[in-house]
Amino acid sequence: MDLRxxxxxxxxxxxxxxxxxxxxxxxAQPSLSxxxxxxxxxxxxxxxxxxxxxxxxxxAGEALVGPARQMLRTLGSAYDAVREVRDLxxxxxxxxxxxxxSADPAAIWVAQFRVANPxxxxxxxxxxxxxxxxxxxxxxxxxxx
Amino acid sequence: MDLRxxxxxxxxxxxxxxxxxxxxxxxAQPSLSxxxxxxxxxxxxxxxxxxxxxxxxxxAGEALVGPARQMLRTLGSAYDAVREVRDLxxxxxxxxxxxxxSADPAAIWVAQFRVANPxxxxxxxxxxxxxxxxxxxxxxxxxxx
DNA sequence: GGCCGTTACGGCCTCCGTAATCATG
DNA sequence: CATGATTACGGAGGCCGTAACGGCC
Numbered sequence: 001m002d003l004r005x006x007x008x009x010x011x012x013x014x015x016x017x018x019x020x021x022x023x024x025x026x027x028a029q030p031s032l033s034x035x036x037x038x039x040x041x042x043x044x045x046x047x048x049x050x051x052x053x054x055x056x057x058x059x060a061g062e063a064l065v066g067p068a069r070q071m072l073r074t075l076g077s078a079y080d081a082v083r084e085v086r087d088l089x090x091x092x093x094x095x096x097x098x099x100x101x102s103a104d105p106a107a108i109w110v111a112q113f114r115v116a117n118p119x120x121x122x123x124x125x126x127x128x129x130x131x132x133x134x135x136x137x138x139x140x141x142x143x144x145x
Numbered sequence: 146m147d148l149r150x151x152x153x154x155x156x157x158x159x160x161x162x163x164x165x166x167x168x169x170x171x172x173a174q175p176s177l178s179x180x181x182x183x184x185x186x187x188x189x190x191x192x193x194x195x196x197x198x199x200x201x202x203x204x205a206g207e208a209l210v211g212p213a214r215q216m217l218r219t220l221g222s223a224y225d226a227v228r229e230v231r232d233l234x235x236x237x238x239x240x241x242x243x244x245x246x247s248a249d250p251a252a253i254w255v256a257q258f259r260v261a262n263p264x265x266x267x268x269x270x271x272x273x274x275x276x277x278x279x280x281x282x283x284x285x286x287x288x289x290x
Numbered sequence: 291g292g293c294c295g296t297t298a299c300g301g302c303c304t305c306c307g308t309a310a311t312c313a314t315g
Numbered sequence: 316c317a318t319g320a321t322t323a324c325g326g327a328g329g330c331c332g333t334a335a336c337g338g339c340c
Contacts, residue, residue, distance in 0.1 A: 001220065003148060004305085019319055031306050033321055038304080043224075045231040053314050053319045059230045067223035071216050075146065078212035079188075085204045086190040149330085164294060176331050178296055183329080198294045198339050 003075060005039040006068040008032050009047065013065060017054060148220060150184040151213040153177050154192065158210060162199060 011021035012032060022029040040047050047061035057065070156166035157177060167174040185192050192206035202210075 001148065001223070002304090003146065017319075018321090028307055029320070030308085030322080034305075037321090043227050043231070045227060050320080055320085060227050063226040063230045064223060067219050067226060071219045071223070074212050074216045074219065078146070078209060078216070081208040081212060082188050082190060082205045085208045086188070147329090162294075163296090173332055174295070175297080175333085179330075182296085195295080200295085 001039065001042055003071065005035050005042075006064075006071060008035045009039060009061075009064065010068055010072065012036065012048075012055065013057060013061070146184065146187055148216065150180050150187075151209075151216060153180045154184060154206075154209065155213055155217065157181065157193075157200065158202060158206070 008021065008025065008027075008031075011025055012018055015021040015024055018029050018032045018036075022032045025032070036047065043060065043064075045060040046058050047064060048055040049058050153166065153170065153172075153176075156170050157163055160166040160169055163174050163177045163181075167177045170177070181192065188205065188209075190205040191203050192209060193200040194203050
């Protein structure tokens with residue numbers, strides 16, 4: 001079973017025919033017809049009764065409508081959730097470095113980073129020894145993500 | 146986005162690595178690796194941080210776990226719902242026929258049907274004229290499915 | 291060197307479109 | 316005939332496996 005097949009299946013159900021559904025989806029009719037066939041083959045049952053030159057939902061098709069709608073809704077929310085964290089990606093980043101590093105390379109890197117990620121605030125901590133730098137990062141148990 | 150990609154993604158998350166997930170899914174490691182890459186390309190963001198020789202969830206990956214689980218759950222329920230109506234397919238069927246038809250062919254057809262579909266009860270109504278047969282089928286507004 | 295993840299490549303299947311066929315009103 | 320659904324067929328892309336490569340312990 002494939003999400004695209006479910007999308008096409010629902011389009012056929014809602015538009016009441018392959019022809020209208022294909023026009024709404026901007027695809028060719030044979031593509032929809034083949035997709036339905038594959039879906040029916042996968043489910044080992046007919047989803048529509050072929051009556052005359054039209055289609056009417058078979059019992060198995062009715063059983064599929066609900067789950068199919070829910071899956072496509074969840075699909076949309078999945079894209080939304082990912083897009084949100086991808087686009088916003090806001091937060092704060094702390095850069096700890098030894099003093100001599102912070103002078104030349106680190107400051108430039110941070111500057112470039114801030115230009116590239118304007119929604120993230122950056123801060124530099126200077127320390128003289130490696131052990132002091134290490135103390136600045138909290139233990140794993142206290143980190144969130 | 147593809148349901149198979151989501152299944153693989155969740156397997157990697159839950160088993161904590163491509164190697165273990167591939168073993169659990171009985172597929173080759175490169176297939177999983179490619180699947181993850183394609184999913185990340187589709188979503189235009191990294192789902193994991195590649196740290197050392199392991200993978201840890203990136204923010205976008207965390208956002209995807211919930212919807213992915215829900216979609217796979219719904220996928221299972223969709224298969225179940227379809228299988229139920231396909232296998233059981235219980236109900237009642239009424240056969241209306243003219244008297245001379247009910248004698249020879251119809252009775253044999255019904256008998257064969259009952260052998261093939263033991264969960265469906267069948268009944269034969271005999272009538273003398275076509276108009277009387279037609280009266281037995283309720284109007285479309287009264288039919289359920 | 292061993293382990294784990296990632297390309298590289300070849301085969302198979304799915305998906306789509308165009309063209310042709312069939313059935314129905 | 317006109318409409319709508321279904322095959323026939325060729326090309327593009329996805330998925331999987333085997334083989335080869337790269338990077339940490």
